[in-house]
Every structure is written in structure tokens, then in C-alpha cells.
Amino acid sequence: MKEALEQVQRIVGYTFQNVSLLQEALTHSSYTSAASYQRLEFLGDAVLNLAFTNFVFLTNPSVGPGALSLLRAANISTEKLARVAIRHDFYRYLRRNSSKLDSMVKEFADAVTKEKEDDYGELLYGGNTIKAPKVLADVVESVAAAIYLDSKLDLAELWKVFRGILEPIVTAETLNEQPVTHIYHLCQKQGMSIEFKSWKEDNKSISNVFVDGVLLGVGFSEQKHIAKLNAARDALLKMCHDEAVDMTVVECSSRASVISEDQEEFRHLNAELVKKVYADGREEVDLSKQRLHKLCSKKHWQKPIYRVEDMQGPAHETRFICSVEVVRDQETLFAVGETRSRVKEAENSTAYKLLCQLTHFNS
Structure with missing residues (x-):
């Protein structure tokens, strides 16, 4: 010893x-x-x-x-x-x-x-x-x-x-987008359909990803979510060699740049909503998901899409990080929220972040 x-x-x-x-x-x-x-x-x-x-x-x-x-x-x-x-x-x-x-x-x-x-x-x-x-x-x-x-x-x-x-320490410059989220964004941008199919076989999880009905990626693992990630990676690797596909990787450090609408006009249209979000602290933050849904309906945007980006900690103390995306007029708005102990709270957190981005406030 x-x-x-x-x-x-x-x-x-x-x-x-x-x-x-x-x-x-x-x-x-x-x-x-x-x-x-x-x-x-x-x-x-x-x-x-x-x-x-x-x-x-x-x-x-x-x-x-x-x-x-x-x-x-x-x-x-x-x-x-x-x-x-x-x-x-x-x-x-x-x-x-x-x-x-x-x-x-x-x-x-x-x-x-x-x-x-x-x-x-x-x-x-x-x-x-x-x-x-x-x-x-x-x-x-x-x-x-x-x-x-x-x-x-x-x-x-x-x-x-x-x-x-x-070392090597992962930096904002080297941290790429989650593979499943990335392929969804890519297919949406190219107007292609995407579908994941997963099942168990001999104690292994298997996942296939179909793009426009064609099997493009296969992944397997002991864990279902890793099998899905591996399938997405496999598909992205193949798509990367297709010259018809624009493989632009969106990094975490540039996600806030997706907002291009005139901020003053938007702040004026949604001033009441923003005041409510900020007025009462956490209790109002818990309503952010509802407020974002209401805003999307009012502006005739697509409904928000929430995804679990990461899970941390042991099974009995799992904490979640969620993302949300909203498509409006051919533009995708994207935000990542704080770590929370429940998926519902993580979704509220990321909805709050997107509302803050839309009004150009710092959360």
C-alpha cells in the first residue's frame, strides 16, 4: 500500500x-x-x-x-x-x-x-x-x-x-449541442421528418432514427437514453457526409443570439406579461410555462417544445436541465434553463429564460 x-x-x-x-x-x-x-x-x-x-x-x-x-x-x-x-x-x-x-x-x-x-x-x-x-x-x-x-x-x-x-477541460467553445436536439433542429431546418423508435432486446436498449422514412442511425446501450443519443450521433455522422445538408452546429455560447425581432416593439407588446413574471419572485416564475404557452397562442407561433437536456445525480436524487424551443416565422427561439429537482420545475425555468430573452432582460 x-x-x-x-x-x-x-x-x-x-x-x-x-x-x-x-x-x-x-x-x-x-x-x-x-x-x-x-x-x-x-x-x-x-x-x-x-x-x-x-x-x-x-x-x-x-x-x-x-x-x-x-x-x-x-x-x-x-x-x-x-x-x-x-x-x-x-x-x-x-x-x-x-x-x-x-x-x-x-x-x-x-x-x-x-x-x-x-x-x-x-x-x-x-x-x-x-x-x-x-x-x-x-x-x-x-x-x-x-x-x-x-x-x-x-x-x-x-x-x-x-x-x-x-484536463482537458470542456469550454464554452468546445461544448456542442446535445445530439438528439441537434438532429431535430437540423431536420426542422431542412424540412425533413424525423422519428425515433426504441425497444429492448437481450437486456440491451436499441434505438433507430428515421429521417424522411429512411433508417439513418442505429444506437444501442444498456441505457435507453444513451442508445437514443448514439443513434442520433450515428445519423449525424452520415448526414455530415451529405453535401446537401448544412451541418451548422449551434454551440451553447451562441444560443442567445437567435432573437432578431425588434426588442422595443416586442417589449411594448408584452410589457404586462413581463411585469407579472418579475413581480413576485419564484411564485411567478412557476407560471412561466403557462405564460409562454399563452404568448405563443396570442402571437400564432407554434407551441413550445420542451426536452430534457441533461440528468444529474443518483436515481433517488436526479436533477434535470431542460430546454425549450419555439418556432415563429421560420425562426427558432431556443433557451436552456437552470438545474431543478423535477422536470416540471426545469421546464418552468427554461420557459422563464426564453421570456427573459424575448424582452432583452438578464435573468
Whole structure:
């Protein structure tokens, strides 16, 4: 164990004053002869989240909260942290006693080696066909907590060490649109129909995407939503080679630029609505979805389309980020909302963001 502790300290570039903290961080619950990393993982999840939130907030002064949430999810999600653990070989130094765990990690590690290094979308939306074993993200978070405690709760010191560990960091410039949303936008722009069909077969989820009735993409995974993402990626890859298709990727940092209507005229037409949205705080925000629907009806626009862009956290504490799009006069309005504990609240949040965009206010 001494050699493992020394090696991990070299990897992270930090020398522990209390090496027993690192030893605990590198002990899985299947290894019953010593205390496991479970308490440290709990702390590490929180402090790593806060450290990265500080970083992304301060380095992106012009980026809105929806895009900031997506950037945070892309950089410290289970998918990303699992890849960090593989890249730095943390699992090799983890004390454990589970052949099943070893098999799961090996399968995932083999799949990761086949991924494109610059495919940041897989870090945020799910990668390949293999689900990232949670143990990999757990050990990264546990090491983060160990450093945080050893440095006497110095968050700046933790980030100084961990920024390099998390490289490459996904930025607003490299974060692309969610694949399913992207292909819907692309087909809508080209006037093509699109349909996803999904089913289960031999404990695998399979998804096909049809564009104008033609099978264009196929995806499969243990998880239904990743199978759908993989099908969308497959279809987009094929469409990318079709010269008749304009593959313009809309990045998070440019989503707010879709509004082109004269702002003064629009603000005048909807002044009453905006005052109601802002007047009473959260209670009024909860009505944003209804207000956006009413506005679309009044202006004879298409009904708002809501989608879940991302899900964060464990199954019993899942949090959601939703998007909304509204088509008016051949123009697509798009917004991404805040992270919320229920889909309904996430939809209200993104409706509120779109209303704010339409009136040129900052939310």
C-alpha cells in the first residue's frame, strides 16, 4: 500500500501531511479490513462541485447560467470523472475485493480507449455503449476530499491541484449541442421528418432514427437514453457526409443570439406579461410555462417544445436541465434553463429564460 500511496501522490502532484486520508480515499467498501472512502466521496462530490463552479463562473463572465450548468455537468459528471480515473490509473491503486467490479471497470476502460479524445459531447451526454462504473468517479471525488481535508479545507489549494487532473477541460467553445436536439433542429431546418423508435432486446436498449422514412442511425446501450443519443450521433455522422445538408452546429455560447425581432416593439407588446413574471419572485416564475404557452397562442407561433437536456445525480436524487424551443416565422427561439429537482420545475425555468430573452432582460 505504501508504494501505491507514493505513486498516487506523484500523479496528483500533492504531498500529504496525513497520508492516512489518501489511504482511506483509496479503499473500496468491498475491502472490509479498513474504513472505506464512502464518507470522503460524499464530501468530495460537494467540494469538487463548488471548486469547479467558482472556476467556471469567474472565467466565463458573459456566459448565461444555463450554459454554465452544462459546462459544469460536462466537466465533473460521472462520465467525465470516470474517464479521469482511467486516464490517471486511479483504479489500479484502489484497495478492493470484487472481481465483478474489476470486470466492469475493464469493460469500460476498453471502450474509453476507442473514443475520440475530443468528443466532449460524450462527457456530458453519455459515452459509447458502456455505462461508466460509479466506483471510478467515486475514487476521484474521494481523492479530492482527502486533499481538501489535508490542506485544512483550502478550496483554492484543492483546485490548484485538481485543475490539471481534470484536463482537458470542456469550454464554452468546445461544448456542442446535445445530439438528439441537434438532429431535430437540423431536420426542422431542412424540412425533413424525423422519428425515433426504441425497444429492448437481450437486456440491451436499441434505438433507430428515421429521417424522411429512411433508417439513418442505429444506437444501442444498456441505457435507453444513451442508445437514443448514439443513434442520433450515428445519423449525424452520415448526414455530415451529405453535401446537401448544412451541418451548422449551434454551440451553447451562441444560443442567445437567435432573437432578431425588434426588442422595443416586442417589449411594448408584452410589457404586462413581463411585469407579472418579475413581480413576485419564484411564485411567478412557476407560471412561466403557462405564460409562454399563452404568448405563443396570442402571437400564432407554434407551441413550445420542451426536452430534457441533461440528468444529474443518483436515481433517488436526479436533477434535470431542460430546454425549450419555439418556432415563429421560420425562426427558432431556443433557451436552456437552470438545474431543478423535477422536470416540471426545469421546464418552468427554461420557459422563464426564453421570456427573459424575448424582452432583452438578464435573468
